Amino acid sequence: MNEHIVKSYEDELNTLTADCARMGGLTEAQVGDALDAVVKRDQALAEAVVGRDERLDVLEADIERKAIRLIALRQPMANDLRKTVAAMKIASNLERCGDLAKNIAKRTLILNEAEPISPLTRSIERMGRLVAGRLKDVLDAYTGSDLDRALAVWSRDDEVDEHYNSLFRELLTYMMGDPRTITACAHLLFVAKNLERIGDHATNIAEIIHYEITGEEMISAERPKTDALRA
Amino acid sequence: MPSQRDDAMAHDTTAPVHIAVDRQHAALPAAPVKIRARDVNVFYGEKQALFDVSLDVPENSVTALIGPSGCGKSTFLRSINRMNDTIPGCKVTGRIELDGEDVNDRSIDPVVLRARVGMVFQKPNPFPKTIFENVAYGPRIHGIASGKTELEGIVESSLKRAGLWAEVADRLHQPGTGLSGGQQQRLVIARAIAVSPEVILMDEPCSALDPIATARIEELIDELRNQYCIVIVTHSMAQAARVSQKTAFFHLGKLVEAGPTGEIFTNPRDSRTQDYITGRFG
Secondary structure, three states: OOOOOOHHHHHHHHHHHHHHHHHHHHHHHHHHHHHHHHHHOOHHHHHHHHHHHHHHHHHHHHHHHHHHHHHHHHOOOHHHHHHHHHHHHHHHHHHHHHHHHHHHHHHHHHHOOOOOOHHHHHHHHHHHHHHHHHHHHHHHHHHOOOHHHHHHHHHOHHHHHHHHHHHHHHHHHHHHHOHHHHHHHHHHHHHHHHHHHHHHHHHHHHHHHHHHHHOOOOOHHHOOOOOOOOO | OOOOOOOHHHHOOOOOOOOOEEOOOOOOOOOOEEEEEEEEEEEEOOEEEEEEEEEEEEOOOEEEEEOOOOOOHHHHHHHHOOHHHHOOOEEEEEEEEEOOEEOOOOOOOHHHHHHHEEEEOOOOOOOOOEHHHHHHHHHHHOOOOOOHHHHHHHHHHHHHHOOOHHHHHHHOOOEHHHOOHHHHHHHHHHHHHOOOOOEEEEEOOOOOOOHHHHHHHHHHHHHHOOOOEEEEEOOOHHHHHHHOOEEEEEEOOEEEEEEEHHHHHHOOOOHHHHHHHOOOOO
16 A cells, blocks of 8 residues: 555554554453453452543544544545544444443442352353453454454354353343342343443444455345344 | 446455446446447547547536546547547547447537537636627527527526526626636536537536635536536546546546446545545555
8 A cells, every 4th residue: 555645644544543453452451351350359450440441431532533633634535534434433332342341340349249159250251251352353353454354253243142142041040040149140141241242342343344444334134143032 | 237346356456457447336227328438549649648448428417537637537528529639630549429429420510519518628718708798609609599589598598507697697798707717617607508518528617716616616517417418527536526426537548447436435446546536646
């Protein structure tokens, strides 16, 4: 790819992508820490995750501002336009991931007040590692403009759904077996749902990357999907 | 027409493309073709300015020709109504059809052709006559109006369609050159449509105008396309994106790529198109 004739335009576009990548790194850390906090019942870490969320909000607003400014002042076309729009949309998906991570951390604070349910925690951990891995993969695909890697994330979304469905059944079993676990299980169900949503955002980001690189939209109907409600 | 989007090069914008692809919008029924150019070559003496250009220009739409200076877009525009005939040593080969008729055929009178295919230039060029006479001149010499009343009717309707009537109705007999630049440009558009052309060629019609006058012309172009086939050469990417439905990109005398404007500006197929519209031409 040749560089722009106007150097400052080139710099602005690169800054936008770099900001987005930086925000991705922070989101990854938030999701990872939120998961560690819930698995290890780590009060301090959960509080730290809640406290750090604002930084993602600030970063998202900053990326959006820069993108709008770039559209207004530079009128980007073709791949530049796609790159600008992609940065804006990815930032918004990352911000949502951050909110979900914060919510997991908040539930950790409540879960820590009840007795631990070890098998469930292990299931949450497995699902969480899978989701965190997908988020990492899709962000690597973004920084490396790696279409194949983005597509790999996109096509494997059903793995997360399967984990979620099996956790859902597991949680039902515990709640039916011992009603005293219902409060904790309900919170864990939300934790699982949040992780599943983060997985969906990773899939969205994969679609955005596909559009940024190829200019073509992806057809979501072709993606393998497990029906969560009937599983 | 089969979609050409799923070829192997679709994702590889760096691959060299040797054949210009004239893409139609898959989702839309193809508009009837008004101008069909096939393998058009233009030479100015020894120098070849256009190489094997093949392009379909649809009826009732605006087609924008874009490309760096010297790419041949104006040469192509001028070959549609045989304006190149006036340049000594200029030779045109290939076929340019207007409604299926070869414009370079011996039986075609270039004067009649130019009445069917009107032209608007970069700098407004009203005749040094009154506003009325500027518009009335064409219909009069082509014998379109049979009397004074009919001629007045044509002048009024042409000025109205060009969006100028309200501004000049009370001073029709003052010199056209006394109008502002934007008004002059609308005056020459009125002059062009007074002879009921089928095609209007515009060679950078707004490059000498301020943004408000430009917006007026662009609005006018959008209204005119319901009745005419319009081909516009512009250096402004934004203008091409705003006014046209189809865009053709020329480079070094070749047609590199043509297709629906929305696609050319969001997802061009050829790396040269991409480099040009994004400001990367090295």
